Amino acid sequence: MERFIYLDNAATTKVLPEVFEAMKPYFEEQYGNPSSSYTFSGRIAGKVEEARDSIAKFLGAKREEIYFTSGGSESDNWALKGIADAFREKGKHIITTKIEHHAILHTAEYLEKHGYEVTYLDVDENGFVNPEDLEKAIRPDTILVSIMFANNEIGTVEPIKELGRIAHQHGVLFHTDAVQAFGHLPIDVNEMNIDMLSASSHKINGPKGVGIFYLRRNTNIESFIHGGAQERGRRAGTTNAAGIIGTAKAVEIAAKKMEQRIIYERELRDYLIERVLKEIPYTRLNGDRELRLSNNANFCFRFIEGESLMILLDLSGIEASSGSACTSGALDPSHVLLALGLPKDIARGSIRLTLSEETTKDDIDYTVEVLKKSVERLRSMSPFYADFIKNQN
Numbered sequence: 001m002e003r004f005i006y007l008d009n010a011a012t013t014k015v016l017p018e019v020f021e022a023m024k025p026y027f028e029e030q031y032g033n034p035s036s037s038y039t040f041s042g043r044i045a046g047k048v049e050e051a052r053d054s055i056a057k058f059l060g061a062k063r064e065e066i067y068f069t070s071g072g073s074e075s076d077n078w079a080l081k082g083i084a085d086a087f088r089e090k091g092k093h094i095i096t097t098k099i100e101h102h103a104i105l106h107t108a109e110y111l112e113k114h115g116y117e118v119t120y121l122d123v124d125e126n127g128f129v130n131p132e133d134l135e136k137a138i139r140p141d142t143i144l145v146s147i148m149f150a151n152n153e154i155g156t157v158e159p160i161k162e163l164g165r166i167a168h169q170h171g172v173l174f175h176t177d178a179v180q181a182f183g184h185l186p187i188d189v190n191e192m193n194i195d196m197l198s199a200s201s202h203k204i205n206g207p208k209g210v211g212i213f214y215l216r217r218n219t220n221i222e223s224f225i226h227g228g229a230q231e232r233g234r235r236a237g238t239t240n241a242a243g244i245i246g247t248a249k250a251v252e253i254a255a256k257k258m259e260q261r262i263i264y265e266r267e268l269r270d271y272l273i274e275r276v277l278k279e280i281p282y283t284r285l286n287g288d289r290e291l292r293l294s295n296n297a298n299f300c301f302r303f304i305e306g307e308s309l310m311i312l313l314d315l316s317g318i319e320a321s322s323g324s325a326c327t328s329g330a331l332d333p334s335h336v337l338l339a340l341g342l343p344k345d346i347a348r349g350s351i352r353l354t355l356s357e358e359t360t361k362d363d364i365d366y367t368v369e370v371l372k373k374s375v376e377r378l379r380s381m382s383p384f385y386a387d388f389i390k391n392q393n
């Protein structure tokens with residue numbers, strides 16, 4: 001039997017059957033536009049507000065502080081561009097980190113082209129931002145600090161509460177890209193000093209194309225999508241009722257199962273990490289050993305390309321992700337791994353495996369065996385590895 005093992009849950013997840021069922025009526029009978037004023041639509045608008053309410057509660061927020069967008073990328077764009085616009089008179093300095101998702105990094109680069117100044121904080125060898133570095137980087141003209149909750153490549157979970165506290169101490173707004181953490185870790189926006197938060201439905205078994213944006217009440221921000229008066233006049237576009245209602249269902253399920261899922265995934269993850277580090281030589285775990293997402297394992301195998309390894313895994317029915325991005329035909333090592341201080345040749349040999357609650361121990365055993373064989377095979381073709389072994393002896 002052909003195997004199919006999906007170990008790329010940080011890239012996207014499957015829509016749960018309960019989520020699909022919750023959405024279905026809003027494609028079929030209940031297709032009205034929630035903004036119309038007849039009863040047919042009013043009922044749908046009511047359901048959307050219920051969804052908003054339950055997502056707000058999940059974050060410790062108020063209903064009117066939750067906005068729906070088209071995804072994590074839009075929420076990230078809105079936070080940076082919307083604050084930059086609204087605060088341009090106060091200052092043009094933004095602080096973020098070197099390990100953010102491209103939705104943040106490329107938006108920051110765009111703002112740099114338009115006269116803003118951005119400080120990209122360094123991280124340590126495990127991917128942690130040092131709160132002292134943040135404190136030192138804040139200036140009188142700093143208008144925003146944006147630091148991700150958990151990293152999508154290496155899984156490291158940042159000290160968000162402390163970072164938010166420092167931003168607030170200096171009167172600066174604090175945004176977090178929580179796309180990987182949302183639904184996977186407990187989050188309370190008030191306790192954790194968060195003014196803005198980005199999340200995405202498709203990373204937690206919801207539909208693609210639905211994002212969440214938490215915005216603290218009375219925060220001054222410019223709209224990002226202009227048009228109709230949806231989302232209290234702040235985000236135009238006909239309300240995606242089905243997507244929003246499906247997202248609320250996904251959040252409800254994630255909340256209910258969070259604790260048991262963390263325990264289950266962590267045990268499998270640790271089993272995977274231990275076996276790989278023990279059974280495959282010249283291998284490194286990327287990200288912190290403990291303070292990492294419960295489903296994330298990221299390794300560098302020396303003397304090989306992550307991209308080639310990914311292809312071999314794929315041939316054996318295992319879907320994983322290599323950190324490298326293929327731009328202009330050359331493989332660029334991941335910006336996150338370079339920020340950890342890894343040399344380029346080592347960073348190129350990375351693979352990310354992200355589990356789900358459906359992953360079994362048998363899946364992991366099979367994956368470790370395929371990894372061992374594939375790494376060995378690729379190394380046997382590497383002149384660098386041959387040289388290395390010769391020099392060892």
Ligand SMILES: *Cc1c(COP(=O)(O)O)cnc(C)c1O
Pocket residue numbers: 010011070071072073074076101103148150151152177178179180200201202203209210211
């Ligand atoms: C996936 C991801 C995004 C983008 O979210 P989309 O909903 O796919 O636009 C942003 N940030 C992080 C950390 C992510 O993992």
